[in-house]
Amino acid sequence: MRAEFLVQFFIKMKRTEIKSLLSTAPEEQTVTVMGWVRNFRSNRFIILNDGSTINDLQVVVDFENFDENLLHQIKTGSSIKATGKLVASQGSGQAVELICEELHLFGAADASEYKLQPKQHSLEFLREQAHFRMRTKTFGAVFRIRHAIAYAIHKYYNDRGYYYLHAPIITGSDAEGAGEMFHVTTFEPNEAPLNEDGSINYKEDFFGKATNLTVSGQLQAEAGALALGKVYTFGPTFRAENSNTTRHLAEFWMIEPEVAFFDITDNMDLAEDFVKYLINYVLDNYPDDLAVLDQRIQQLEKNMKTEDRRPMGLIETLRFVVDNEFERITYTEAINILRNSKPYKKGKFQYDVEWGKDLQSEHERYLVEKKFSKPVIVVDYPKDIKAFYMRLNEDGKTVAAMDVLFPGIGEVIGGSQREERLENLLARMEEMDIPEEELWWYLELRKFGSVPHAGFGLGFERMVLFITGMGNIRDVIPFPRTPKSAEF
Numbered sequence: 359m360r361a362e363f364l365v366q367f368f369i370k371m372k373r374t375e376i377k378s379l380l381s382t383a384p385e386e387q388t389v390t391v392m393g394w395v396r397n398f399r400s401n402r403f404i405i406l407n408d409g410s411t412i413n414d415l416q417v418v419v420d421f422e423n424f425d426e427n428l429l430h431q432i433k434t435g436s437s438i439k440a441t442g443k444l445v446a447s448q449g450s451g452q453a454v455e456l457i458c459e460e461l462h463l464f465g466a467a468d469a470s471e472y473k474l475q476p477k478q479h480s481l482e483f484l485r486e487q488a489h490f491r492m493r494t495k496t497f498g499a500v501f502r503i504r505h506a507i508a509y510a511i512h513k514y515y516n517d518r519g520y521y522y523l524h525a526p527i528i529t530g531s532d533a534e535g536a537g538e539m540f541h542v543t544t545f546e547p548n549e550a551p552l553n554e555d556g557s558i559n560y561k562e563d564f565f566g567k568a569t570n571l572t573v574s575g576q577l578q579a580e581a582g583a584l585a586l587g588k589v590y591t592f593g594p595t596f597r598a599e600n601s602n603t604t605r606h607l608a609e610f611w612m613i614e615p616e617v618a619f620f621d622i623t624d625n626m627d628l629a630e631d632f633v634k635y636l637i638n639y640v641l642d643n644y645p646d647d648l649a650v651l652d653q654r655i656q657q658l659e660k661n662m663k664t665e666d667r668r669p670m671g672l673i674e675t676l677r678f679v680v681d682n683e684f685e686r687i688t689y690t691e692a693i694n695i696l697r698n699s700k701p702y703k704k705g706k707f708q709y710d711v712e713w714g715k716d717l718q719s720e721h722e723r724y725l726v727e728k729k730f731s732k733p734v735i736v737v738d739y740p741k742d743i744k745a746f747y748m749r750l751n752e753d754g755k756t757v758a759a760m761d762v763l764f765p766g767i768g769e770v771i772g773g774s775q776r777e778e779r780l781e782n783l784l785a786r787m788e789e790m791d792i793p794e795e796e797l798w799w800y801l802e803l804r805k806f807g808s809v810p811h812a813g814f815g816l817g818f819e820r821m822v823l824f825i826t827g828m829g830n831i832r833d834v835i836p837f838p839r840t841p842k843s844a845e846f
């Protein structure tokens with residue numbers, strides 16, 4: 359009894375991850391692996407994956423040695439434990455394989471109902487199977503890389519003396535002034551108490567005031583920067599904008615560094631160094647996952663016309679971005695370039711190009727993909743198209759705002775030097791009808807120990823989108839929230 363218990367215990371303890379087995383010298387040592395069956399080929403080769411790596415382990419089973427009933431249940435998607443000897447592989451494609459001696463089925467996966475079969479599924483189909491799609495090679499790679507980028511973000515800032523600040527998720531203010539917020543209330547829709555004028559009386563609500571999910575942690579990060587010097591936030595943000603595009607989510611993650619004594623140039627330098635670091639980190643540490651994503655794109659583009667294909671492969675693109683300096687231009691220069699461009703002259707742009715109007719994604723993509731063929735930072739936008747907190751430039755017309763634009767994606771970063779002068783800030787808020795009472799604490803940061811400071815927000819999913827080469831932002835977050843969609 360006791361001996362049996364010990365044996366069981368030993369086997370449990372000895373689970374080895376496939377990632378480490380694949381780089382272990384095969385000496386016929388006994389090992390145990392656990393994972394999900396990708397495929398069971400010729401009733402002899404189980405292709406097993408446990409998520410530790412994109413690569414699979416081949417488990418060889420001799421039909422005679424196992425219960426037929428058991429083997430019949432081993433199908434794509436079922437979960438097993440296999441114990442056996444690790445040997446050099448006879449076949450090509452892998453260095454080692456496992457000669458199975460003991461097999462245990464954790465959970466079957468009925469092939470008539472399990473939707474993920476060993477063939478190419480469309481990404482649209484897999485979005486409806488989001489609870490299983492992480493088991494595919496493509497999504498396994500995407501989510502390992504998503505993790506890697508998150509880790510690299512913390513490492514980057516920690517190594518440089520920044521402090522991770524947790525901004526609140528429920529707030530009373532609209533940091534971006536865009537009004538695209540989800541309300542947070544405990545009132546039932548039809549039973550909210552009303553004021554005499556018929557409006558909802560939020561004084562009786564849970565927080566005693568109207569609240570919403572945050573669109574950005576910036577305002578709180580500014581308070582942090584004006585005490586701790588260098589901070590960054592990294593949390594979920596929410597926007598109720600009805601943008602059904604491949605670049606927008608209703609719930610996405612944002613990284614917002616905020617630095618005291620920084621001006622707009624320091625801010626641009628930080629942004630460029632930061633995103634290059636993230637790309638380098640993934641290039642250095644996740645070559646196998648990147649290679650599979652790269653091949654996937656080449657496969658997809660095989661039958662496309664040359665002009666529809668991406669100009670470079672994925673890894674090539676990433677190397678190109680880290681090896682070249684980003685182009686830096688002012689908004690005014692951007693407008694001039696666009697108005698002199700072929701598509702503008704031929705009337706190919708859908709939206710007008712005029713000083714004072716915001717750049718649309720077709721304009722951003724022209725600058726990045728056609729004009730400069732590399733990331734572009736645009737600075738000094740007209741004040742009227744930007745948020746109230748951005749610092750007014752000497753011309754009185756533009757603010758020290760910056761957007762970082764990437765090929766294939768457009769804006770990945772938006773940031774600015776902040777208006778640290780109380781008078782200017784008050785004037786801007788009045789112009790934009792932002793009530794002072796709501797932001798009394800933000801204004802006090804300008805009354806007591808105000809200093810020049812700057813920061814930006816990196817859209818986490820847009821960065822993951824760029825590094826993985828995926829085409830739709832819904833495919834780089836585990837369970838996407840978009841208009842009319844909050845399944846899972």
Ligand code: 4AD
Pocket residue numbers: 533534573574575576597599605606607608610612614615769770771772773774813814815816817818819820
């Ligand atoms: O440009 P945004 O709106 O800037 C801010 O929120 C500032 N408070 C940041 C700051 O200065 N601290 O958003 C920043 C980035 C965008 O550049 C984009 O990458 C991403 O957040 N983003 C979205 N990503 C996915 N879905 C959406 N709906 C997004 N909206 C913005």
Ligand code: MG
Pocket residue numbers: 769771772
């Ligand atoms: Mg922006």
